[in-house]
Amino acid sequence: MSDKIALATWPTPMEPMPRLAAALGLRQDDLWIKRDDLTGLGGGGNKTRKLEWTVGAALATGADTLVTTGATQSNHARLTAAAGARLGLDVVLVFPGTPDSVANGSGNLVLDSLLGARVFWAGDSDPGSMADVAADVCRQLSRDGARPYLIPFGGSSPLGAQGYVEGGEELRAQLPDVEHVVVAVGSGGTMAGLIGALGEERILGIHCGAVADPAVTVADLANALTHRSINPDSLRIRMDQVGGGYGALNEPVLEAMKTAAATEGIVLDPIYSGRAMAGLIAAIQDGDIRRGRRTVFLHTGGLPGLFGHTETVHRSVTTLQSYKPV
Numbered sequence: 001m002s003d004k005i006a007l008a009t010w011p012t013p014m015e016p017m018p019r020l021a022a023a024l025g026l027r028q029d030d031l032w033i034k035r036d037d038l039t040g041l042g043g044g045g046n047k048t049r050k051l052e053w054t055v056g057a058a059l060a061t062g063a064d065t066l067v068t069t070g071a072t073q074s075n076h077a078r079l080t081a082a083a084g085a086r087l088g089l090d091v092v093l094v095f096p097g098t099p100d101s102v103a104n105g106s107g108n109l110v111l112d113s114l115l116g117a118r119v120f121w122a123g124d125s126d127p128g129s130m131a132d133v134a135a136d137v138c139r140q141l142s143r144d145g146a147r148p149y150l151i152p153f154g155g156s157s158p159l160g161a162q163g164y165v166e167g168g169e170e171l172r173a174q175l176p177d178v179e180h181v182v183v184a185v186g187s188g189g190t191m192a193g194l195i196g197a198l199g200e201e202r203i204l205g206i207h208c209g210a211v212a213d214p215a216v217t218v219a220d221l222a223n224a225l226t227h228r229s230i231n232p233d234s235l236r237i238r239m240d241q242v243g244g245g246y247g248a249l250n251e252p253v254l255e256a257m258k259t260a261a262a263t264e265g266i267v268l269d270p271i272y273s274g275r276a277m278a279g280l281i282a283a284i285q286d287g288d289i290r291r292g293r294r295t296v297f298l299h300t301g302g303l304p305g306l307f308g309h310t311e312t313v314h315r316s317v318t319t320l321q322s323y324k325p326v
């Protein structure tokens with residue numbers, strides 16, 4: 001029996017992208033977008049499906065405080081804050097650095113504070129030890145009489161990934177003959193869940209630089225979900241879109257974001273969904289995805305993260321030089 005709770009209205013829309021398809025050399029009805037950016041609560045995004053399971057489990061244990069961790073621009077942290085607000089739970093977000101060390105005190109951080117979450121700044125503890133810091137924070141909260149529940153980085157436990165088994169089934173019901181699903185890979189739970197629903201052959205993951213070895217991370221989660229032993233080497237994961245690193249905005253990603261925005265009015269973020277679009281374009285260029293193959297791009301949200309990178313995007317604005325006001 002699951003303790004899953006509802007945090008959004010499902011299904012999310014499935015929309016055609018004929019103008020983008022044509023721009024990329026595909027047939028007009030080859031390319032579709034599943035709008036998991038439109039999950040509502042707290043600005044929306046893929047983490048909502050996982051939180052329905054993990055926060056449900058937290059409530060079942062009698063927790064009164066949700067604790068989680070991630071980068072300061074974590075969409076998962078923001079959506080955990082929103083879920084806590086919706087359910088009347090306290091939320092503590094464990095971030096690396098100090099308030100002063102955060103150059104981008106904008107985007108998701110603004111929303112975290114609006115949503116009433118408290119932040120524990122972990123100082124210069126290395127990113128690999130953030131889970132330990134979060135466990136310490138939980139012990140401290142317990143000593144103070146709270147009942148904390150720790151949700152892992154990105155919400156990517158086998159329990160959280162269950163949300164994307166459902167997401168994949170929802171997708172298949174909307175477009176039964178789908179041949180490729182393209183998705184950004186961060187902590188891996190989204191791709192793992194999709195594999196659970198649709199099998200590893202159909203899922204193309206684009207590594208965004210959030211974990212050291214995405215194939216092993218995704219395979220471990222998918223195996224826990226499916227009770228199979230999928231070989232990490234059999235997964236389709238592109239490693240070529242990380243560029244300057246997780247937090248950097250790379251030129252091909254900016255180009256992909258501009259193409260999606262200019263052809264379909266779809267806004268992507270520079271860390272995840274923009275990289276996934278750049279990976280889709282690269283996969284068409286090298287023949288992995290071909291004309292006539294029904295392809296779904298999973299929009300995972302992340303728009304607030306764009307506002308940590310406004311300067312780079314702004315510099316690429318096209319000015320209408322010849323226009324003279326009368």
Ligand SMILES: *Cc1c(COP(=O)(O)O)cnc(C)c1O
Pocket residue numbers: 045046047075076154156184185186187188189190191269272273300301302303
């Ligand atoms: C977290 C995130 C992803 C990646 O999902 P994982 O399940 O962590 O791999 C993709 N896109 C956005 C916008 C995200 O916030």
